[in-house]
Amino acid sequence: MLQVRNATMRFGGLVAVNNASLDVKEGSITGLIGPNGAGKTTLFAVIAGFLKPTEGAISLYGKDITAEQPHKRAVSGIARTFQIVQPFAGLNVHENITVGAYLRHARPSDAVEKAREVAHQVGLEKDLEKSAASLTVAGRKRLELARALATEPKILLLDEVLAGLNPSEIRDIIPVIRSIRDSGVTILMIEHVMQAVMNLCEHVYVLAQGKMIAEGTPAAVCNDPAVIEAYLGKGSAERIARQSAENTGGPNA
Amino acid sequence: MIGRGYLPIILVTLVIALTPLVISSNSFFNFTVLVLIIALAAQGWNLLGGIGGQTSFGHAMFFGIGAYTASILQTHLGVNAWISLVAAIAAGALAGLIVGFLSFRAGLRGSYFALVTLAFAELLRVLANASELTGGAAGLLLKLDPGFANMQFSSRPTFMLLALAFVFVSLVITQKIVNSRFGAHLVAVRENEDAAKALGVDVLTVKLKAISLSGAMTAAAGVLYVQYFLYIDSGIAFGIWISIEALLAPMIGGRGMVLGPLIGAFTLHGLGEVTKSFAGRVPGIDLMVFAVVLIVVIAFASSGILGLIRKLADRFSSKGGA
Structure with a gap:
């Protein structure tokens, strides 16, 4: 459903993403891994429309969206989380999620209700009235997830939602991610926690120094000498x- | 059935509306009219700067555009006062759109945006001081001709009620926005633009809507000013004083909160008057009080008087509840 064709992102002399292509199948959980500084987050920013690629094209369901603004892509069904969490710090959890829910629900009461539903789905139902700034790291990661999910995306881009969590928190959130996929949302995730990648992803792409160096099942990729x-x-x-x-x-x- | 947040608005409006029944001092009504005009200008600022987080330092431009549009239409073209009012509000909205388009499209935020608005206001002040159309340095005088058709009232309480009606409408509009999707988007833009974008918020459009509504409200305040004092010059219309009043009132009262500007305007000018009556006629003493109040608020209650009240109420209720 999502295709990236030969994307190149140059910042002056630095080539952050170099001729990278990837394909995400509808209904899958696809992983994007690679060493630090490989260009994963840059590639995400290109897919979500925050950066305009120097070359290459992005298409969703065969429709070229390379020129679309980020908010238009959200309307088309692409939602992203941020590696460095970006909560609306002055708002509480419920209000944070409601902003996302407003994308498909113009009426405040509908949006508020949708936000409550999503909070339940990611396990934030007890924290609805808490200020976003007062959440723990794990809570903020869930909030990122909830807000993106509230836009009712077709594809969800998760940028290291597990980074900074302890093993038990990771264990708690993995079923949440799987249940999101099972509810019909395709997922593309950047992840360093290999336990999660092996556990969740059906297909993995490996980016290193801006180039796509391998792809395949998690097991195959892990034994790939290039990786x-x-x-x-x-x-x-x-x-x-x-x-x-x-x-x-x-x-x- | 009254929607969320409207009850305090109605109560505050009623209290002010009933003052003529118990007070008959003309200086009280002079004071209240000025405070209401400032509260209206400040509500415009609050919409953009308080709720939307785009701090303007030049709301005088909208105030002046409103005041001059109304005066020019009436003095030069003999247009009816009420029609002039509508035209002035439209001019304020248009000015907001233009300034917003120029600065927001270029990605200006924070102090850069504040500086650009200040520059626009100063530019207009200089132009108004030099142009024939605006009466140059001599300013424009509206012909004294009291009557409803001319939006002039010889009775001060009547004019106060008119100003109050404007403020009431601005409060209701702001509350409606706060309760709506647009309001949520505006707050999201204030809190974090990138996150807002990722959630499908069209940041530029949201800001443009906010600044044109803001310009319209503050322009209406300019019209009220000229209808009350029947005189305008460039220093009043585009002077820095009103830019500061418009941003000080919400900051003191509670920025981003619907009743913030009104509460802030009353507090500031109330304190100013009280000091004047104690300190006699020391020039600028009320401004010193403003400065002290601002420092105290920033240091101890960064979300203003209303924010402080809300915090105390929360603490009290959580203690009582637990």
Whole structure:
């Protein structure tokens, strides 16, 4: 449903995203991983319309949206969360989510009701009256999720919603993400927490230094020598394979 | 059935409307008319600066455009006062749209936007001081001819009720906006533009709507001013004083809150009058009081008087409840 074709994003002399393409299938959870500084968040910004790509095209359901403003893309059904959470700090949780809900519900009472529903879905129903600024990190991540979800998107772009959470919080939120997909929302997620990627994603793209270096199932991608080298340095794939062969007599042990 | 937030508006309006029954001092009505005019101008500021977070330092431009449009139409063209009022409000809205388009489309925010609005107001002041049309430095005098048709009232309480009606309408409009989708979008833009965009808020359109409504309200205040004093010159119309009054009142009363500007205007000028009566005629003593009040509010109650009341009420009710 979402296609990125040969996107390049240049900032002066720096090429943050270099000729990257990806395809997200409707109803899937697709992962986008890569080492720090690979250009993942930049690519998200390009998809959500916050940055205009230097080259390349983005299309949703076959319709070219490269020139659309971010708010138009939200109307078309793309919602994003921010890696660095961006709550409306002066508002409470319910009001925060309601802003999102207003996208498809013009009447205040409908929007407020929709916001309550979404809060329930992500597990924020107890915090509705709390100020957004007073939430914990985990709470803020849920709020990001809730606000985006309240726009009733077709595709949800999650930028490291698990970063900064402790293992038990991660365990709590994984079913939430899965339930969002099961309710019919396609998900494209940037994630560093491999436990979550392996657990949730059906298909993974790997971005390194702005280039798409691999794609496939999470398991396949993790064993891809190019991916290992991108994370651990040149020659490391070979070294790891040799070491594990020496230690145990087999590469997969 | 009264919607959310309207009850305090009705109560406050009623209290002011009933003052002629108990007070007959002309200086009280002079005071109240001026405060109401400032409250109306400040409500315009509050819509854009308080709710929308786009701090203007040049609301004099809308005040002056309203005042001059009404005066020029009446003195030069003999247009009816009420029609002039409508034209002046429209001119204020248009001016807001133009200034908004120029500055918001260029992405100006914060102090840069404030500086641009100040520049526009000063520019208009200089132009009005030099132009034939505006009477140059001599200003414009409206012919004294009391009567409903001319929007002039020899009775001060009557004019106060007229000003109060304007303020009431501005309060209702603001409350309606606060309760609406547009209001939520406006607050979202104030709090975080990027997050608002991501949620489908058309930031530019929201800001343009806000600044033209804001301009219209403040222009109406300018019209009231000229209808009351029957005289306008560039220093009054586009002077820095009204820009400051328009932003001080909401800051003291509670920026972003519907009743903030009205409460703030009454508090400031009330304190100013009280000091004057104590300190005699020391020039500028009321301005010193303004400064002290502003510092105290910023230091101890950054969300203004209403914000402080709300905070105290919350603390009290949570203690009582628990």
